Amino acid sequence: MSSPLPQLVNTLGQDLKRRHGQRVHKIAIHAGFTCPNRDGSKGRGGCTFCNNNSFSPHARQGRSVAEQIAAGRSVIRRRTGAERFIAYFQAYTNTYADVDQLARLYREALEAPGVIGLSIGTRPDCVPPPVLDLLAAHQEQGREIWLELGLQSSFDETLQRVNRGHGFTEYAEAVRAARARGLRVCTHLIIGLPGETAQHAMTTLKRVIDLGVDGLKLHPLHVVKGTRLANQWRHGEYQPWSLARYIETAADLIEATPPEVVYHRLTGTASPSILLAPAWCARKWQVIDGIANLLQQRGSRQGNRLDTLH
Ligand code: SF4
Incomplete structure:
Protein backbone atom coordinates (compact mmCIF):
# COMPACT_ATOMS: atom_id res chain seq x y z
CA MET A 1 0.00 0.00 0.00
CA SER A 2 1.44 3.38 -0.94
CA SER A 3 1.83 6.06 1.70
CA PRO A 4 -0.90 8.73 1.91
CA LEU A 5 1.82 11.26 2.80
CA PRO A 6 2.07 13.02 -0.60
CA GLN A 7 -1.65 13.87 -0.46
CA LEU A 8 -1.30 15.31 3.04
CA VAL A 9 2.06 17.08 3.11
CA ASN A 10 3.86 19.23 0.56
CA THR A 11 7.06 17.18 0.43
CA LEU A 12 10.33 18.15 -1.20
CA GLY A 13 10.12 15.18 -3.59
CA GLN A 14 6.79 16.41 -4.97
CA ASP A 15 7.90 20.04 -5.06
CA LEU A 16 11.02 19.20 -7.08
CA LYS A 17 9.13 16.91 -9.45
CA ARG A 18 6.52 19.62 -10.07
CA ARG A 19 9.11 22.27 -10.82
CA HIS A 20 11.65 20.16 -12.72
CA GLY A 21 9.34 17.71 -14.45
CA GLN A 22 11.17 14.65 -13.09
CA ARG A 23 12.45 13.07 -9.90
CA VAL A 24 15.30 14.93 -8.24
CA HIS A 25 17.22 13.38 -5.35
CA LYS A 26 19.66 14.80 -2.85
CA ILE A 27 23.17 13.40 -2.53
CA ALA A 28 24.71 14.04 0.91
CA ILE A 29 28.28 15.30 0.91
CA HIS A 30 30.88 15.63 3.63
CA ALA A 31 33.19 18.33 2.30
CA GLY A 32 35.60 18.34 5.25
CA PHE A 33 34.33 21.46 7.02
CA THR A 34 34.41 21.93 10.76
CA CYS A 35 32.05 24.01 12.90
CA PRO A 36 32.62 27.34 14.68
CA ASN A 37 30.80 25.92 17.68
CA ARG A 38 33.47 23.25 18.01
CA ASP A 39 36.73 24.95 17.16
CA GLY A 40 36.40 27.83 19.65
CA SER A 41 35.49 30.66 17.29
CA LYS A 42 31.85 30.62 18.55
CA GLY A 43 32.09 27.98 21.21
CA ARG A 44 33.68 24.72 22.23
CA GLY A 45 32.30 21.22 22.47
CA GLY A 46 29.48 21.83 19.99
CA CYS A 47 25.77 21.47 20.57
CA THR A 48 25.03 19.06 23.40
CA PHE A 49 23.22 16.66 21.04
CA CYS A 50 25.69 16.73 18.15
CA ASN A 51 27.79 13.83 17.02
CA ASN A 52 28.59 14.39 13.38
CA ASN A 53 28.84 10.65 12.79
CA SER A 54 25.06 10.82 12.79
CA PHE A 55 25.26 12.59 9.44
CA SER A 56 24.89 10.52 6.29
CA PRO A 57 26.90 7.31 6.52
CA HIS A 58 27.48 7.36 2.74
CA ALA A 59 29.22 10.71 2.77
CA ARG A 60 32.76 10.31 3.97
CA GLN A 61 35.58 12.73 4.42
CA GLY A 62 38.73 11.94 2.45
CA ARG A 63 36.97 11.62 -0.89
CA SER A 64 36.56 14.63 -3.15
CA VAL A 65 33.18 16.25 -3.66
CA ALA A 66 33.08 14.87 -7.22
CA GLU A 67 33.90 11.34 -6.00
CA GLN A 68 31.19 11.46 -3.33
CA ILE A 69 28.64 12.66 -5.88
CA ALA A 70 29.61 9.91 -8.33
CA ALA A 71 29.22 7.26 -5.62
CA GLY A 72 25.90 8.69 -4.35
CA ARG A 73 24.59 9.06 -7.90
CA SER A 74 25.14 5.43 -8.79
CA VAL A 75 23.42 4.20 -5.59
CA ILE A 76 20.40 6.52 -6.04
CA ARG A 77 20.08 5.82 -9.78
CA ARG A 78 20.01 2.09 -9.13
CA ARG A 79 17.46 2.49 -6.36
CA THR A 80 15.13 5.10 -7.86
CA GLY A 81 16.03 5.67 -11.52
CA ALA A 82 16.58 9.39 -10.80
CA GLU A 83 18.82 11.28 -13.24
CA ARG A 84 18.81 14.70 -11.57
CA PHE A 85 20.43 15.50 -8.24
CA ILE A 86 21.00 18.21 -5.66
CA ALA A 87 24.38 18.17 -3.97
CA TYR A 88 23.61 18.40 -0.25
CA PHE A 89 26.51 19.81 1.74
CA GLN A 90 25.37 18.28 5.00
CA ALA A 91 28.04 17.57 7.59
CA TYR A 92 29.14 20.31 10.00
CA THR A 93 28.93 23.97 8.86
CA ASN A 94 29.13 24.16 5.08
CA THR A 95 29.72 27.90 4.78
CA TYR A 96 32.55 27.94 7.31
CA ALA A 97 35.50 28.70 5.02
CA ASP A 98 36.96 31.42 2.89
CA VAL A 99 34.49 32.37 0.14
CA ASP A 100 37.00 31.41 -2.59
CA GLN A 101 37.25 27.92 -1.15
CA LEU A 102 33.47 27.69 -0.93
CA ALA A 103 33.17 28.86 -4.54
CA ARG A 104 35.57 26.10 -5.63
CA LEU A 105 33.75 23.35 -3.71
CA TYR A 106 30.28 24.45 -4.80
CA ARG A 107 31.46 24.69 -8.43
CA GLU A 108 32.94 21.20 -8.24
CA ALA A 109 29.53 19.92 -7.16
CA LEU A 110 27.59 21.86 -9.78
CA GLU A 111 29.87 20.59 -12.57
CA ALA A 112 29.16 16.95 -11.70
CA PRO A 113 26.88 15.16 -14.21
CA GLY A 114 23.18 15.41 -13.38
CA VAL A 115 23.61 17.94 -10.56
CA ILE A 116 21.07 20.76 -10.92
CA GLY A 117 21.66 22.56 -7.66
CA LEU A 118 22.92 22.82 -4.12
CA SER A 119 21.52 22.50 -0.65
CA ILE A 120 23.85 24.09 1.90
CA GLY A 121 23.47 23.15 5.57
CA THR A 122 24.82 25.75 7.96
CA ARG A 123 24.37 27.86 11.11
CA PRO A 124 22.50 31.18 11.08
CA ASP A 125 25.59 33.02 12.40
CA CYS A 126 27.79 31.74 9.58
CA VAL A 127 26.30 33.22 6.40
CA PRO A 128 28.10 36.50 5.67
CA PRO A 129 27.01 38.60 2.66
CA PRO A 130 29.73 37.30 0.26
CA VAL A 131 28.55 33.72 0.83
CA LEU A 132 24.91 34.65 0.25
CA ASP A 133 25.95 36.58 -2.89
CA LEU A 134 27.79 33.51 -4.17
CA LEU A 135 24.73 31.30 -3.68
CA ALA A 136 22.41 33.94 -5.17
CA ALA A 137 24.64 34.13 -8.26
CA HIS A 138 24.24 30.38 -8.82
CA GLN A 139 20.50 30.72 -8.37
CA GLU A 140 20.36 33.54 -10.91
CA GLN A 141 22.04 31.17 -13.37
CA GLY A 142 19.06 28.85 -13.02
CA ARG A 143 20.40 26.51 -10.35
CA GLU A 144 18.17 25.09 -7.61
CA ILE A 145 19.62 26.54 -4.40
CA TRP A 146 18.50 25.91 -0.83
CA LEU A 147 20.06 27.46 2.25
CA GLU A 148 19.41 25.08 5.16
CA LEU A 149 19.62 26.93 8.47
CA GLY A 150 19.81 25.03 11.75
CA LEU A 151 17.65 26.95 14.19
CA GLN A 152 16.26 24.05 16.27
CA SER A 153 14.34 26.35 18.65
CA SER A 154 13.35 30.02 18.68
CA PHE A 155 13.81 30.16 22.47
CA ASP A 156 17.15 31.63 23.49
CA GLU A 157 17.01 29.82 26.88
CA THR A 158 16.76 26.50 25.04
CA LEU A 159 19.52 27.44 22.60
CA GLN A 160 21.75 28.28 25.57
CA ARG A 161 20.82 25.04 27.31
CA VAL A 162 21.98 23.00 24.32
CA ASN A 163 25.04 25.22 23.75
CA ARG A 164 24.08 26.35 20.24
CA GLY A 165 26.25 29.47 20.46
CA HIS A 166 23.67 31.64 18.66
CA TYR A 171 18.54 33.48 12.68
CA ALA A 172 16.18 36.37 11.91
CA GLU A 173 19.04 38.38 10.39
CA ALA A 174 20.23 35.44 8.27
CA VAL A 175 16.72 34.75 6.95
CA ARG A 176 16.13 38.37 6.02
CA ALA A 177 19.49 38.62 4.24
CA ALA A 178 19.01 35.34 2.35
CA ARG A 179 15.42 35.98 1.30
CA ALA A 180 16.27 39.55 0.26
CA ARG A 181 18.53 37.88 -2.34
CA GLY A 182 15.74 35.54 -3.43
CA LEU A 183 17.35 32.48 -1.83
CA ARG A 184 15.12 29.67 -0.60
CA VAL A 185 15.51 29.01 3.11
CA CYS A 186 14.84 25.64 4.74
CA THR A 187 14.83 25.80 8.53
CA HIS A 188 15.71 22.85 10.74
CA LEU A 189 13.68 22.43 13.92
CA ILE A 190 14.19 19.88 16.68
CA ILE A 191 11.18 18.63 18.62
CA GLY A 192 11.72 17.55 22.22
CA LEU A 193 14.69 19.73 23.20
CA PRO A 194 15.46 19.77 26.94
CA GLY A 195 12.91 21.88 28.81
CA GLU A 196 10.60 22.21 25.79
CA THR A 197 7.00 21.10 25.27
CA ALA A 198 4.79 20.85 22.20
CA GLN A 199 3.77 24.47 22.85
CA HIS A 200 7.39 25.61 22.48
CA ALA A 201 7.55 23.85 19.11
CA MET A 202 4.34 25.56 17.98
CA THR A 203 5.59 28.98 19.07
CA THR A 204 8.87 28.38 17.24
CA LEU A 205 6.95 27.43 14.10
CA LYS A 206 4.89 30.61 14.35
CA ARG A 207 7.98 32.80 14.68
CA VAL A 208 9.67 31.04 11.75
CA ILE A 209 6.61 31.38 9.51
CA ASP A 210 6.09 35.01 10.48
CA LEU A 211 9.65 35.80 9.37
CA GLY A 212 9.17 33.94 6.10
CA VAL A 213 10.41 30.48 5.22
CA ASP A 214 10.33 28.24 2.16
CA GLY A 215 11.09 24.84 3.65
CA LEU A 216 11.13 23.03 6.98
CA LYS A 217 12.82 19.98 8.43
CA LEU A 218 11.49 18.39 11.60
CA HIS A 219 13.71 16.17 13.69
CA PRO A 220 13.09 14.41 17.00
CA LEU A 221 15.83 15.01 19.54
CA HIS A 222 17.70 11.76 19.76
CA VAL A 223 20.45 10.80 22.14
CA VAL A 224 23.59 9.56 20.42
CA LYS A 225 26.90 8.35 21.80
CA GLY A 226 29.75 10.75 22.34
CA THR A 227 27.57 13.75 23.28
CA ARG A 228 26.88 15.75 26.41
CA LEU A 229 23.21 14.90 25.99
CA ALA A 230 24.13 11.23 26.35
CA ASN A 231 25.58 11.98 29.80
CA GLN A 232 22.50 13.95 30.79
CA TRP A 233 20.28 11.08 29.62
CA ARG A 234 22.36 8.52 31.59
CA HIS A 235 21.98 10.67 34.71
CA GLY A 236 18.22 10.95 34.22
CA GLU A 237 18.45 14.67 33.40
CA TYR A 238 16.90 14.25 29.96
CA GLN A 239 13.90 12.11 29.10
CA PRO A 240 13.38 11.40 25.37
CA TRP A 241 9.89 11.85 23.96
CA SER A 242 7.61 8.92 23.19
CA LEU A 243 6.81 8.10 19.57
CA ALA A 244 3.12 8.99 20.12
CA ARG A 245 4.00 12.41 21.51
CA TYR A 246 6.36 13.14 18.61
CA ILE A 247 3.80 12.05 16.01
CA GLU A 248 1.07 14.17 17.57
CA THR A 249 3.29 17.26 17.79
CA ALA A 250 4.60 16.85 14.23
CA ALA A 251 1.03 16.46 12.92
CA ASP A 252 -0.04 19.61 14.80
CA LEU A 253 2.87 21.57 13.30
CA ILE A 254 2.11 20.32 9.78
CA GLU A 255 -1.55 21.35 10.09
CA ALA A 256 -0.41 24.82 11.18
CA THR A 257 2.02 25.20 8.25
CA PRO A 258 0.94 27.08 5.11
CA PRO A 259 0.55 24.66 2.19
CA GLU A 260 3.22 26.33 0.04
CA VAL A 261 5.98 25.64 2.59
CA VAL A 262 7.93 22.53 1.55
CA TYR A 263 8.64 19.81 4.09
CA HIS A 264 12.12 18.42 3.45
CA ARG A 265 11.93 15.96 6.31
CA LEU A 266 9.52 14.83 9.03
CA THR A 267 11.88 12.81 11.18
CA GLY A 268 15.53 11.88 11.51
CA THR A 269 17.49 8.73 12.14
CA ALA A 270 20.93 7.86 13.43
CA SER A 271 23.06 4.85 12.74
CA PRO A 272 22.32 1.95 15.15
CA SER A 273 25.99 2.01 16.17
CA ILE A 274 25.57 5.39 17.89
CA LEU A 275 21.84 5.74 18.66
CA LEU A 276 21.10 5.40 22.40
CA ALA A 277 17.49 6.62 22.67
CA PRO A 278 14.67 6.73 21.83
CA ALA A 279 14.76 3.40 19.97
CA TRP A 280 11.88 4.41 17.66
CA CYS A 281 14.16 7.00 16.01
CA ALA A 282 15.76 4.11 14.11
CA ARG A 283 12.43 3.27 12.44
CA LYS A 284 12.01 6.19 10.07
CA TRP A 285 9.02 4.81 8.15
CA GLN A 286 7.13 3.94 11.30
CA VAL A 287 7.39 7.60 12.29
CA ILE A 288 6.47 8.97 8.86
CA ASP A 289 3.56 6.55 8.45
CA GLY A 290 2.40 7.39 11.98
CA ILE A 291 2.26 11.11 11.10
CA ALA A 292 0.46 10.44 7.81
CA ASN A 293 -2.04 8.08 9.48
CA LEU A 294 -2.81 10.57 12.23
CA LEU A 295 -3.43 13.36 9.72
CA GLN A 296 -5.67 11.00 7.77
CA GLN A 297 -7.61 10.00 10.90
CA ARG A 298 -8.17 13.67 11.67
CA GLY A 299 -9.35 14.26 8.09
CA SER A 300 -6.67 16.91 7.97
CA ARG A 301 -3.59 17.90 5.99
CA GLN A 302 -0.89 20.57 5.81
CA GLY A 303 -2.37 24.04 6.20
CA ASN A 304 -5.75 22.88 7.58
CA ARG A 305 -5.24 24.54 10.94
CA LEU A 306 -3.51 27.81 10.17
CA ASP A 307 -5.65 29.31 12.95
CA THR A 308 -3.50 27.41 15.51
CA LEU A 309 -0.82 30.04 14.94
CA HIS A 310 -3.05 33.01 15.81
S1 SF4 B 1 24.80 20.61 15.42
FE1 SF4 B 1 25.76 21.85 13.82
S2 SF4 B 1 26.25 23.79 14.88
FE2 SF4 B 1 25.93 22.25 16.48
S3 SF4 B 1 28.01 21.46 16.92
FE3 SF4 B 1 27.02 20.10 15.40
S4 SF4 B 1 27.76 20.87 13.42
FE4 SF4 B 1 28.10 22.50 14.94
Missing part, protein backbone atom coordinates in the same frame (compact mmCIF):
# COMPACT_ATOMS: atom_id res chain seq x y z
CA GLY A 167 20.26 33.07 19.42
CA PHE A 168 17.05 33.72 17.51
CA THR A 169 18.25 37.21 16.49
CA GLU A 170 21.05 35.76 14.36
Whole structure:
Protein backbone atom coordinates (compact mmCIF):
# COMPACT_ATOMS: atom_id res chain seq x y z
CA MET A 1 0.00 0.00 0.00
CA SER A 2 1.44 3.38 -0.94
CA SER A 3 1.83 6.06 1.70
CA PRO A 4 -0.90 8.73 1.91
CA LEU A 5 1.82 11.26 2.80
CA PRO A 6 2.07 13.02 -0.60
CA GLN A 7 -1.65 13.87 -0.46
CA LEU A 8 -1.30 15.31 3.04
CA VAL A 9 2.06 17.08 3.11
CA ASN A 10 3.86 19.23 0.56
CA THR A 11 7.06 17.18 0.43
CA LEU A 12 10.33 18.15 -1.20
CA GLY A 13 10.12 15.18 -3.59
CA GLN A 14 6.79 16.41 -4.97
CA ASP A 15 7.90 20.04 -5.06
CA LEU A 16 11.02 19.20 -7.08
CA LYS A 17 9.13 16.91 -9.45
CA ARG A 18 6.52 19.62 -10.07
CA ARG A 19 9.11 22.27 -10.82
CA HIS A 20 11.65 20.16 -12.72
CA GLY A 21 9.34 17.71 -14.45
CA GLN A 22 11.17 14.65 -13.09
CA ARG A 23 12.45 13.07 -9.90
CA VAL A 24 15.30 14.93 -8.24
CA HIS A 25 17.22 13.38 -5.35
CA LYS A 26 19.66 14.80 -2.85
CA ILE A 27 23.17 13.40 -2.53
CA ALA A 28 24.71 14.04 0.91
CA ILE A 29 28.28 15.30 0.91
CA HIS A 30 30.88 15.63 3.63
CA ALA A 31 33.19 18.33 2.30
CA GLY A 32 35.60 18.34 5.25
CA PHE A 33 34.33 21.46 7.02
CA THR A 34 34.41 21.93 10.76
CA CYS A 35 32.05 24.01 12.90
CA PRO A 36 32.62 27.34 14.68
CA ASN A 37 30.80 25.92 17.68
CA ARG A 38 33.47 23.25 18.01
CA ASP A 39 36.73 24.95 17.16
CA GLY A 40 36.40 27.83 19.65
CA SER A 41 35.49 30.66 17.29
CA LYS A 42 31.85 30.62 18.55
CA GLY A 43 32.09 27.98 21.21
CA ARG A 44 33.68 24.72 22.23
CA GLY A 45 32.30 21.22 22.47
CA GLY A 46 29.48 21.83 19.99
CA CYS A 47 25.77 21.47 20.57
CA THR A 48 25.03 19.06 23.40
CA PHE A 49 23.22 16.66 21.04
CA CYS A 50 25.69 16.73 18.15
CA ASN A 51 27.79 13.83 17.02
CA ASN A 52 28.59 14.39 13.38
CA ASN A 53 28.84 10.65 12.79
CA SER A 54 25.06 10.82 12.79
CA PHE A 55 25.26 12.59 9.44
CA SER A 56 24.89 10.52 6.29
CA PRO A 57 26.90 7.31 6.52
CA HIS A 58 27.48 7.36 2.74
CA ALA A 59 29.22 10.71 2.77
CA ARG A 60 32.76 10.31 3.97
CA GLN A 61 35.58 12.73 4.42
CA GLY A 62 38.73 11.94 2.45
CA ARG A 63 36.97 11.62 -0.89
CA SER A 64 36.56 14.63 -3.15
CA VAL A 65 33.18 16.25 -3.66
CA ALA A 66 33.08 14.87 -7.22
CA GLU A 67 33.90 11.34 -6.00
CA GLN A 68 31.19 11.46 -3.33
CA ILE A 69 28.64 12.66 -5.88
CA ALA A 70 29.61 9.91 -8.33
CA ALA A 71 29.22 7.26 -5.62
CA GLY A 72 25.90 8.69 -4.35
CA ARG A 73 24.59 9.06 -7.90
CA SER A 74 25.14 5.43 -8.79
CA VAL A 75 23.42 4.20 -5.59
CA ILE A 76 20.40 6.52 -6.04
CA ARG A 77 20.08 5.82 -9.78
CA ARG A 78 20.01 2.09 -9.13
CA ARG A 79 17.46 2.49 -6.36
CA THR A 80 15.13 5.10 -7.86
CA GLY A 81 16.03 5.67 -11.52
CA ALA A 82 16.58 9.39 -10.80
CA GLU A 83 18.82 11.28 -13.24
CA ARG A 84 18.81 14.70 -11.57
CA PHE A 85 20.43 15.50 -8.24
CA ILE A 86 21.00 18.21 -5.66
CA ALA A 87 24.38 18.17 -3.97
CA TYR A 88 23.61 18.40 -0.25
CA PHE A 89 26.51 19.81 1.74
CA GLN A 90 25.37 18.28 5.00
CA ALA A 91 28.04 17.57 7.59
CA TYR A 92 29.14 20.31 10.00
CA THR A 93 28.93 23.97 8.86
CA ASN A 94 29.13 24.16 5.08
CA THR A 95 29.72 27.90 4.78
CA TYR A 96 32.55 27.94 7.31
CA ALA A 97 35.50 28.70 5.02
CA ASP A 98 36.96 31.42 2.89
CA VAL A 99 34.49 32.37 0.14
CA ASP A 100 37.00 31.41 -2.59
CA GLN A 101 37.25 27.92 -1.15
CA LEU A 102 33.47 27.69 -0.93
CA ALA A 103 33.17 28.86 -4.54
CA ARG A 104 35.57 26.10 -5.63
CA LEU A 105 33.75 23.35 -3.71
CA TYR A 106 30.28 24.45 -4.80
CA ARG A 107 31.46 24.69 -8.43
CA GLU A 108 32.94 21.20 -8.24
CA ALA A 109 29.53 19.92 -7.16
CA LEU A 110 27.59 21.86 -9.78
CA GLU A 111 29.87 20.59 -12.57
CA ALA A 112 29.16 16.95 -11.70
CA PRO A 113 26.88 15.16 -14.21
CA GLY A 114 23.18 15.41 -13.38
CA VAL A 115 23.61 17.94 -10.56
CA ILE A 116 21.07 20.76 -10.92
CA GLY A 117 21.66 22.56 -7.66
CA LEU A 118 22.92 22.82 -4.12
CA SER A 119 21.52 22.50 -0.65
CA ILE A 120 23.85 24.09 1.90
CA GLY A 121 23.47 23.15 5.57
CA THR A 122 24.82 25.75 7.96
CA ARG A 123 24.37 27.86 11.11
CA PRO A 124 22.50 31.18 11.08
CA ASP A 125 25.59 33.02 12.40
CA CYS A 126 27.79 31.74 9.58
CA VAL A 127 26.30 33.22 6.40
CA PRO A 128 28.10 36.50 5.67
CA PRO A 129 27.01 38.60 2.66
CA PRO A 130 29.73 37.30 0.26
CA VAL A 131 28.55 33.72 0.83
CA LEU A 132 24.91 34.65 0.25
CA ASP A 133 25.95 36.58 -2.89
CA LEU A 134 27.79 33.51 -4.17
CA LEU A 135 24.73 31.30 -3.68
CA ALA A 136 22.41 33.94 -5.17
CA ALA A 137 24.64 34.13 -8.26
CA HIS A 138 24.24 30.38 -8.82
CA GLN A 139 20.50 30.72 -8.37
CA GLU A 140 20.36 33.54 -10.91
CA GLN A 141 22.04 31.17 -13.37
CA GLY A 142 19.06 28.85 -13.02
CA ARG A 143 20.40 26.51 -10.35
CA GLU A 144 18.17 25.09 -7.61
CA ILE A 145 19.62 26.54 -4.40
CA TRP A 146 18.50 25.91 -0.83
CA LEU A 147 20.06 27.46 2.25
CA GLU A 148 19.41 25.08 5.16
CA LEU A 149 19.62 26.93 8.47
CA GLY A 150 19.81 25.03 11.75
CA LEU A 151 17.65 26.95 14.19
CA GLN A 152 16.26 24.05 16.27
CA SER A 153 14.34 26.35 18.65
CA SER A 154 13.35 30.02 18.68
CA PHE A 155 13.81 30.16 22.47
CA ASP A 156 17.15 31.63 23.49
CA GLU A 157 17.01 29.82 26.88
CA THR A 158 16.76 26.50 25.04
CA LEU A 159 19.52 27.44 22.60
CA GLN A 160 21.75 28.28 25.57
CA ARG A 161 20.82 25.04 27.31
CA VAL A 162 21.98 23.00 24.32
CA ASN A 163 25.04 25.22 23.75
CA ARG A 164 24.08 26.35 20.24
CA GLY A 165 26.25 29.47 20.46
CA HIS A 166 23.67 31.64 18.66
CA GLY A 167 20.26 33.07 19.42
CA PHE A 168 17.05 33.72 17.51
CA THR A 169 18.25 37.21 16.49
CA GLU A 170 21.05 35.76 14.36
CA TYR A 171 18.54 33.48 12.68
CA ALA A 172 16.18 36.37 11.91
CA GLU A 173 19.04 38.38 10.39
CA ALA A 174 20.23 35.44 8.27
CA VAL A 175 16.72 34.75 6.95
CA ARG A 176 16.13 38.37 6.02
CA ALA A 177 19.49 38.62 4.24
CA ALA A 178 19.01 35.34 2.35
CA ARG A 179 15.42 35.98 1.30
CA ALA A 180 16.27 39.55 0.26
CA ARG A 181 18.53 37.88 -2.34
CA GLY A 182 15.74 35.54 -3.43
CA LEU A 183 17.35 32.48 -1.83
CA ARG A 184 15.12 29.67 -0.60
CA VAL A 185 15.51 29.01 3.11
CA CYS A 186 14.84 25.64 4.74
CA THR A 187 14.83 25.80 8.53
CA HIS A 188 15.71 22.85 10.74
CA LEU A 189 13.68 22.43 13.92
CA ILE A 190 14.19 19.88 16.68
CA ILE A 191 11.18 18.63 18.62
CA GLY A 192 11.72 17.55 22.22
CA LEU A 193 14.69 19.73 23.20
CA PRO A 194 15.46 19.77 26.94
CA GLY A 195 12.91 21.88 28.81
CA GLU A 196 10.60 22.21 25.79
CA THR A 197 7.00 21.10 25.27
CA ALA A 198 4.79 20.85 22.20
CA GLN A 199 3.77 24.47 22.85
CA HIS A 200 7.39 25.61 22.48
CA ALA A 201 7.55 23.85 19.11
CA MET A 202 4.34 25.56 17.98
CA THR A 203 5.59 28.98 19.07
CA THR A 204 8.87 28.38 17.24
CA LEU A 205 6.95 27.43 14.10
CA LYS A 206 4.89 30.61 14.35
CA ARG A 207 7.98 32.80 14.68
CA VAL A 208 9.67 31.04 11.75
CA ILE A 209 6.61 31.38 9.51
CA ASP A 210 6.09 35.01 10.48
CA LEU A 211 9.65 35.80 9.37
CA GLY A 212 9.17 33.94 6.10
CA VAL A 213 10.41 30.48 5.22
CA ASP A 214 10.33 28.24 2.16
CA GLY A 215 11.09 24.84 3.65
CA LEU A 216 11.13 23.03 6.98
CA LYS A 217 12.82 19.98 8.43
CA LEU A 218 11.49 18.39 11.60
CA HIS A 219 13.71 16.17 13.69
CA PRO A 220 13.09 14.41 17.00
CA LEU A 221 15.83 15.01 19.54
CA HIS A 222 17.70 11.76 19.76
CA VAL A 223 20.45 10.80 22.14
CA VAL A 224 23.59 9.56 20.42
CA LYS A 225 26.90 8.35 21.80
CA GLY A 226 29.75 10.75 22.34
CA THR A 227 27.57 13.75 23.28
CA ARG A 228 26.88 15.75 26.41
CA LEU A 229 23.21 14.90 25.99
CA ALA A 230 24.13 11.23 26.35
CA ASN A 231 25.58 11.98 29.80
CA GLN A 232 22.50 13.95 30.79
CA TRP A 233 20.28 11.08 29.62
CA ARG A 234 22.36 8.52 31.59
CA HIS A 235 21.98 10.67 34.71
CA GLY A 236 18.22 10.95 34.22
CA GLU A 237 18.45 14.67 33.40
CA TYR A 238 16.90 14.25 29.96
CA GLN A 239 13.90 12.11 29.10
CA PRO A 240 13.38 11.40 25.37
CA TRP A 241 9.89 11.85 23.96
CA SER A 242 7.61 8.92 23.19
CA LEU A 243 6.81 8.10 19.57
CA ALA A 244 3.12 8.99 20.12
CA ARG A 245 4.00 12.41 21.51
CA TYR A 246 6.36 13.14 18.61
CA ILE A 247 3.80 12.05 16.01
CA GLU A 248 1.07 14.17 17.57
CA THR A 249 3.29 17.26 17.79
CA ALA A 250 4.60 16.85 14.23
CA ALA A 251 1.03 16.46 12.92
CA ASP A 252 -0.04 19.61 14.80
CA LEU A 253 2.87 21.57 13.30
CA ILE A 254 2.11 20.32 9.78
CA GLU A 255 -1.55 21.35 10.09
CA ALA A 256 -0.41 24.82 11.18
CA THR A 257 2.02 25.20 8.25
CA PRO A 258 0.94 27.08 5.11
CA PRO A 259 0.55 24.66 2.19
CA GLU A 260 3.22 26.33 0.04
CA VAL A 261 5.98 25.64 2.59
CA VAL A 262 7.93 22.53 1.55
CA TYR A 263 8.64 19.81 4.09
CA HIS A 264 12.12 18.42 3.45
CA ARG A 265 11.93 15.96 6.31
CA LEU A 266 9.52 14.83 9.03
CA THR A 267 11.88 12.81 11.18
CA GLY A 268 15.53 11.88 11.51
CA THR A 269 17.49 8.73 12.14
CA ALA A 270 20.93 7.86 13.43
CA SER A 271 23.06 4.85 12.74
CA PRO A 272 22.32 1.95 15.15
CA SER A 273 25.99 2.01 16.17
CA ILE A 274 25.57 5.39 17.89
CA LEU A 275 21.84 5.74 18.66
CA LEU A 276 21.10 5.40 22.40
CA ALA A 277 17.49 6.62 22.67
CA PRO A 278 14.67 6.73 21.83
CA ALA A 279 14.76 3.40 19.97
CA TRP A 280 11.88 4.41 17.66
CA CYS A 281 14.16 7.00 16.01
CA ALA A 282 15.76 4.11 14.11
CA ARG A 283 12.43 3.27 12.44
CA LYS A 284 12.01 6.19 10.07
CA TRP A 285 9.02 4.81 8.15
CA GLN A 286 7.13 3.94 11.30
CA VAL A 287 7.39 7.60 12.29
CA ILE A 288 6.47 8.97 8.86
CA ASP A 289 3.56 6.55 8.45
CA GLY A 290 2.40 7.39 11.98
CA ILE A 291 2.26 11.11 11.10
CA ALA A 292 0.46 10.44 7.81
CA ASN A 293 -2.04 8.08 9.48
CA LEU A 294 -2.81 10.57 12.23
CA LEU A 295 -3.43 13.36 9.72
CA GLN A 296 -5.67 11.00 7.77
CA GLN A 297 -7.61 10.00 10.90
CA ARG A 298 -8.17 13.67 11.67
CA GLY A 299 -9.35 14.26 8.09
CA SER A 300 -6.67 16.91 7.97
CA ARG A 301 -3.59 17.90 5.99
CA GLN A 302 -0.89 20.57 5.81
CA GLY A 303 -2.37 24.04 6.20
CA ASN A 304 -5.75 22.88 7.58
CA ARG A 305 -5.24 24.54 10.94
CA LEU A 306 -3.51 27.81 10.17
CA ASP A 307 -5.65 29.31 12.95
CA THR A 308 -3.50 27.41 15.51
CA LEU A 309 -0.82 30.04 14.94
CA HIS A 310 -3.05 33.01 15.81
S1 SF4 B 1 24.80 20.61 15.42
FE1 SF4 B 1 25.76 21.85 13.82
S2 SF4 B 1 26.25 23.79 14.88
FE2 SF4 B 1 25.93 22.25 16.48
S3 SF4 B 1 28.01 21.46 16.92
FE3 SF4 B 1 27.02 20.10 15.40
S4 SF4 B 1 27.76 20.87 13.42
FE4 SF4 B 1 28.10 22.50 14.94
